[in-house]
Amino acid sequence: MITIDIPADLNAEDETGLIWTFLDEAADPEAIKPGAIVVAGSELTPAVCEVVDLVEKAVGVVVHLRLLPGTIDQYRRLVHRIGV
Amino acid sequence: MSSEMGGVPGKPDAREELRHRVRPEARPVDTSQVVLRGGPDTRSLLRSHARRVNRLFVLDGAEVWAISVSVVLDDVGVGSSRSILRTRLRSYDHVYLSTVGRLRKRGFDLLPTFARPHFSVLLPGVDHAEELFDALGELHSNPYAGEQETGGQR
Numbered sequence: 001m002i003t004i005d006i007p008a009d010l011n012a013e014d015e016t017g018l019i020w021t022f023l024d025e026a027a028d029p030e031a032i033k034p035g036a037i038v039v040a041g042s043e044l045t046p047a048v049c050e051v052v053d054l055v056e057k058a059v060g061v062v063v064h065l066r067l068l069p070g071t072i073d074q075y076r077r078l079v080h081r082i083g084v
Numbered sequence: 085m086s087s088e089m090g091g092v093p094g095k096p097d098a099r100e101e102l103r104h105r106v107r108p109e110a111r112p113v114d115t116s117q118v119v120l121r122g123g124p125d126t127r128s129l130l131r132s133h134a135r136r137v138n139r140l141f142v143l144d145g146a147e148v149w150a151i152s153v154s155v156v157l158d159d160v161g162v163g164s165s166r167s168i169l170r171t172r173l174r175s176y177d178h179v180y181l182s183t184v185g186r187l188r189k190r191g192f193d194l195l196p197t198f199a200r201p202h203f204s205v206l207l208p209g210v211d212h213a214e215e216l217f218d219a220l221g222e223l224h225s226n227p228y229a230g231e232q233e234t235g236g237q238r
Contacts, residue, residue, distance in 0.1 A: 015105055044124050044129070045122060057100070060140075067174070
């Protein structure tokens, strides 16, 4: 079972052209900061993303995410290969 | 209409107007136009995504629930199926492949929102996510899954 840092619909975008979701949906909102590398999406469709920014809106803080290249499996193989 | 709404009774609606994000272009009229969405989804996930949209947006001042899709608008370029699958949807091993006609036949209208080829499939209420799930059809393999991005905004 993959732990998702922040649920999001990776099909969705807003006027920035980036994926968006709400900060208060994150497992640990404190970990969601600009530049952070996180796993977003759902347990069925996880992906590695970079947190671009956090935008305070009247209805909550919106997190913008940039999809990073590669799959979770590719990142897993990388970590295994370099032995960390 | 569902009773599950994002606004707070008695308070001015602070949500954003989705109409301001609608592209000034004709809606897709060709019922054969292909609709792509990365998956797999579940009925529960679609409800969550629709609620998220409802929390942030209204449409013409009224409640709105919507799910994001990409519509194949061109043979080449950002609106082509190849570009959509290898950029926007590259993190998805599988994608739902439907058509504008199939979704409309089930009662779902599509609104051209944000940047091409993004569209919002409008749901009459969050409970209609289940019907949309059925209308999305079968999952197909994404031949470009995991490829390095070569263009697009993401």
